[in-house]
Amino acid sequence: AQSVTQLGSHVSVSEGALVLLRCNYSSSVPPYLFWYVQYPNQGLQLLLKYTTGATLVKGINGFEAEFKKSETSFHLTKPSAHMSDAAEYFCAVKYGGAQKLVFGQGTRLTINP
Amino acid sequence: GAGVSQSPSNKVTEKGKDVELRCDPISGHTALYWYRQRLGQGLEFLIYFQGNSAPDKSGLPSDRFSAERTGESVSTLTIQRTQQEDSAVYLCASSSDRVPGNTIYFGEGSWLTVV
Numbered sequence A: 001a002q003s004v005t006q007l008g009s010h011v012s013v014s015e016g017a018l019v020l021l022r023c024n025y026s027s028s029v030p031p032y033l034f035w036y037v038q039y040p041n042q043g044l045q046l047l048l049k050y051t052t053g054a055t056l057v058k059g060i061n062g063f064e065a066e067f068k069k070s071e072t073s074f075h076l077t078k079p080s081a082h083m084s085d086a087a088e089y090f091c092a093v094k095y096g097g098a099q100k101l102v103f104g105q106g107t108r109l110t111i112n113p
Numbered sequence B: 001g002a003g004v005s006q007s008p009s010n011k012v013t014e015k016g017k018d019v020e021l022r023c024d025p026i027s028g029h030t031a032l033y034w035y036r037q038r039l040g041q042g043l044e045f046l047i048y049f050q051g052n053s054a055p056d057k058s059g060l061p062s063d064r065f066s067a068e069r070t071g072e073s074v075s076t077l078t079i080q081r082t083q084q085e086d087s088a089v090y091l092c093a094s095s096s097d098r099v100p101g102n103t104i105y106f107g108e109g110s111w112l113t114v115v
Helices: none
Strands: A003-007 A010-014 A019-026 A031-038 A044-050 A056-058 A064-068 A073-078 A087-095 A107-112 B005-007 B010-013 B019-024 B031-037 B043-050 B065-069 B075-079 B088-095 B110-114
Touching (some): A010 A019, A019 A031, A019 A087, A031 A064, B019 B088, B019 B110
Antiparallel strands (some): A019 A073, B031 B043, B088 B110
16 A cells, blocks of 8 residues: 655754654655645645656755655755744655545654754 | 635534535646544545546545535535544645646645534
8 A cells, every 4th residue: 555654753853953854655656755844723835846857856945855766765854953944744645647645644843942 | 816725714513513614726726635634643635536537535534524526616525414533624735737746735724623
């Protein structure tokens, strides 16, 4: 079955530190990969996505993610965390012609001053 | 409109009552999705509409849940005989066409509380 795994339901980093949120997927066909962010009491906003081409994808707010086929991973990173980055982050994947977007369970990011 | 619009934004209902949640997708978007998000959990796929094709209903949790969409416009998600476990945020999303990698845009959600 298609699945997305986000390692760590909660991640806490200090302001200015590296942010690393992990996402692994299961797929036998090339996936389309997405990261969404959800701020408190708001809907989901697209951070970045990978469809084809360059495997390092840059998104909004200084975030980037790298598609590594050999590791079936799409980890999200940001070099220096800001207090405003505190939110819930969701990794999601679509496979081939399937339109259904399958989400991971989410990772809540907390930024410590 | 500029984004996906959902109404009501908040709904409190008594157990056993029926509720209807409405979604207005982004103009021109052919695909429309409903997801459910329980408190502190991830997003659970409910149903997907693509143009005039038969909808993918594989995520509907029971026959108390149904959804309709007329053409490429508004969709309504109906929950009959609501139960407390139906309490969640119901998120609607839309995207522009059949291209698999197209971005899916989400609304703010309808917060449903069943008491």
